[in-house]
Amino acid sequence: MEKDGPLGGKFYFKKLPNGVLDKTRVTCTICEAEFRYHRSNSSLGYHLRAKHPAESQDYRGLKTEEVSEKLTSALVVWIAKSCRPASMVEDDGLKEVLRAASGDMCYNPPSTETIVSRLRAVYEDQRAQRHTTLLGAMNVALTGDHWTSVDSDNYCAVTAHFIDNDWALQSFALAVSKTEERHYADHFLSVANEWKIGDKLTTLGTDSAWLYGNMVDVASLLPFEHMPCTAHILQSAITVALNDSGFERVLAKCREIVGHFEDSPANAQELNAQQAAHGHDTEALVQDAQTRWNSTLEMIKQIQRNKSVLTSILAQQNSTVTMLTEQELDRLQKLEELLEPCRYVTELLGGERYVSCSMVLPALRHLFWVMEPLDDDPVYVVTFKMVFTTDLAQRRASSNLTWLKIATALDPRFKDLKCLPKDERREVWTLVHDLLMAETQAQQPSVQIKEEPSPKKSKMSIFLLGSSDSDTEEEEDSIGRCLDRYKAEPKAGAGECPLQWWSKREGAHARLASIARKYLSTPATTVPCESLFSLSGDVTENKRASLSSEEVNRIVCLSNWLSGETPNRSVITVIVRITSIGDG
Numbered sequence: 001m002e003k004d005g006p007l008g009g010k011f012y013f014k015k016l017p018n019g020v021l022d023k024t025r026v027t028c029t030i031c032e033a034e035f036r037y038h039r040s041n042s043s044l045g046y047h048l049r050a051k052h053p054a055e056s057q058d059y060r061g062l063k064t065e066e067v068s069e070k071l072t073s074a075l076v077v078w079i080a081k082s083c084r085p086a087s088m089v090e091d092d093g094l095k096e097v098l099r100a101a102s103g104d105m106c107y108n109p110p111s112t113e114t115i116v117s118r119l120r121a122v123y124e125d126q127r128a129q130r131h132t133t134l135l136g137a138m139n140v141a142l143t144g145d146h147w148t149s150v151d152s153d154n155y156c157a158v159t160a161h162f163i164d165n166d167w168a169l170q171s172f173a174l175a176v177s178k179t180e181e182r183h184y185a186d187h188f189l190s191v192a193n194e195w196k197i198g199d200k201l202t203t204l205g206t207d208s209a210w211l212y213g214n215m216v217d218v219a220s221l222l223p224f225e226h227m228p229c230t231a232h233i234l235q236s237a238i239t240v241a242l243n244d245s246g247f248e249r250v251l252a253k254c255r256e257i258v259g260h261f262e263d264s265p266a267n268a269q270e271l272n273a274q275q276a277a278h279g280h281d282t283e284a285l286v287q288d289a290q291t292r293w294n295s296t297l298e299m300i301k302q303i304q305r306n307k308s309v310l311t312s313i314l315a316q317q318n319s320t321v322t323m324l325t326e327q328e329l330d331r332l333q334k335l336e337e338l339l340e341p342c343r344y345v346t347e348l349l350g351g352e353r354y355v356s357c358s359m360v361l362p363a364l365r366h367l368f369w370v371m372e373p374l375d376d377d378p379v380y381v382v383t384f385k386m387v388f389t390t391d392l393a394q395r396r397a398s399s400n401l402t403w404l405k406i407a408t409a410l411d412p413r414f415k416d417l418k419c420l421p422k423d424e425r426r427e428v429w430t431l432v433h434d435l436l437m438a439e440t441q442a443q444q445p446s447v448q449i450k451e452e453p454s455p456k457k458s459k460m461s462i463f464l465l466g467s468s469d470s471d472t473e474e475e476e477d478s479i480g481r482c483l484d485r486y487k488a489e490p491k492a493g494a495g496e497c498p499l500q501w502w503s504k505r506e507g508a509h510a511r512l513a514s515i516a517r518k519y520l521s522t523p524a525t526t527v528p529c530e531s532l533f534s535l536s537g538d539v540t541e542n543k544r545a546s547l548s549s550e551e552v553n554r555i556v557c558l559s560n561w562l563s564g565e566t567p568n569r570s571v572i573t574v575i576v577r578i579t580s581i582g583d584g
Contacts, residue, residue, distance in 0.1 A: 246380025
């Protein structure tokens with residue numbers, strides 16, 4: 001017999017006549033009772049507790065305590081990451097699931113109070129870690145967004161973005177707090193002071209709604225620069241172009257078709273059945289919405305993917321809703337070709353785990369290039385392109401162009417500045433030169449001079465005073481050589497990470513490196529901040545409204561901190577497209 005069996009040898013497997021262990025049955029070492037074994041110890045543990053309590057005491061105490069702690073920790077992380085209510089641990093169904101999973105039928109989940117207490121402890125620990133990281137940052141950029149609960153309470157979210165000493169881009173939430181609309185400026189400053197980063201702030205990113213509304217006044221009250229969200233700028237230009245071109249009728253017909261199936265469960269069910277019969281993936285048609293980016297493009301693609309299915313169903317139903325004609329489908333195809341470049345630029349610039357600010361001008365240059373009218377373009381396509389590029393150019397001009405240009409110059413992938421007209425490139429390097437000069441002067445120790453009666457100047461002192469001009473000239477030459485060395489470096493590849501490039505060459509370009517760290521850390525969009533209000537998934541506004549403002553802040557921030565998103569590697573393909581256009 002083999003005594004090295006389940007539950008620390010309390011049970012054993014018998015050997016078959018051929019010498020092989022029979023792992024389908026086990027025998028109790030105390031009473032020789034046999035049990036069927038299916039790799040679960042729950043029934044064996046029950047047998048020990050019921051028939052041999054003295055023998056099971058040590059095992060049960062150790063296992064129960066260990067399992068309980070692991071499950072409690074797992075529950076806390078799950079509730080935090082998924083923004084679940086802490087009271088869900090009182091659900092009897094969850095208790096049964098946890099008992100079955102742990103194999104301990106005596107396990108009881110922790111109380112709501114315990115979970116809340118653990119959440120607070122985890123929040124404080126995670127916050128302390130991020131506070132320590134922020135203290136080591138040289139510069140910090142913020143993004144801000146607002147959300148209104150069903151009780152009409154205003155919540156303002158703030159995220160921080162910076163490049164640490166290892167040239168890794170850091171991005172995480174700072175606060176999601178209830179505030180009054182007229183006090184947004186005070187709120188940003190309050191959050192900055194609470195995290196002790198007020199003297200490190202560089203930019204505040206907000207969406208275009210704030211830019212053209214109350215955020216203009218807010219930005220003027222803050223001691224750092226405003227960075228309008230490029231994704232909002234782009235989507236606004238798309239909306240203007242769609243409303244002032246020849247696509248209104250075909251889009252209205254698409255919305256009518258989608259509504260026919262979206263508003264009727266019977267029609268939706270028939271659509272799914274026909275999709276399956278035609279070998280298509282079953283999907284529900286979704287209406288586009290102005291506030292949902294790229295939703296018009298997705299609606300167009302859905303109509304085209306299901307063209308044959310929709311044609312068949314609408315014909316059989318003899319419905320007043322009719323399918324698009326071939327001419328209309330052709331127009332829809334052309335609109336897809338116009339919107340597709342806008343989609344991948346929006347998604348590219350919306351990332352928070354890679355440098356995005358320096359890609360804005362190359363990306364917009366790419367869009368201006370693809371929107372140039374062609375000889376064989378229909379009138380409605382030319383109209384869309386002209387309206388789109390005119391509106392986008394106006395919005396581009398009102399953005400923080402100076403910051404964007406400097407960031408582009410300090411990204412080794414785009415430092416040739418071919419996304420800019422030639423006459424603007426020299427101006428950009430002049431801006432970088434001035435930044436280097438200002439930083440050089442700031443690093444020089446200031447000398448405190450006591451006012452005393454000025455003695456008669458000697459001839460030697462006059463010669464020494466005359467050396468100040470030569471010192472300035474030497475600084476100018478030194479800065480010029482610094483810039484020349486950087487510009488002489490080979491241009492980085494499209495798939496190369498600019499932060500890794502700087503990490504390897506920081507020693508060779510030490511004076512430029514600190515400026516690059518500052519300008520490359522600013523996000524191109526407010527997507528990182530806006531995503532805070534969608535982290536909770538099924539936790540809708542009704543559930544949030546039942547929480548205190550402190551609980552909202554704690555649970556949403558903790559969810560963001562524990563998510564640990566990884567960089568999106570698919571952006572490399574898009575960057576290759578953009579850099580190739582930038583060379584044009």
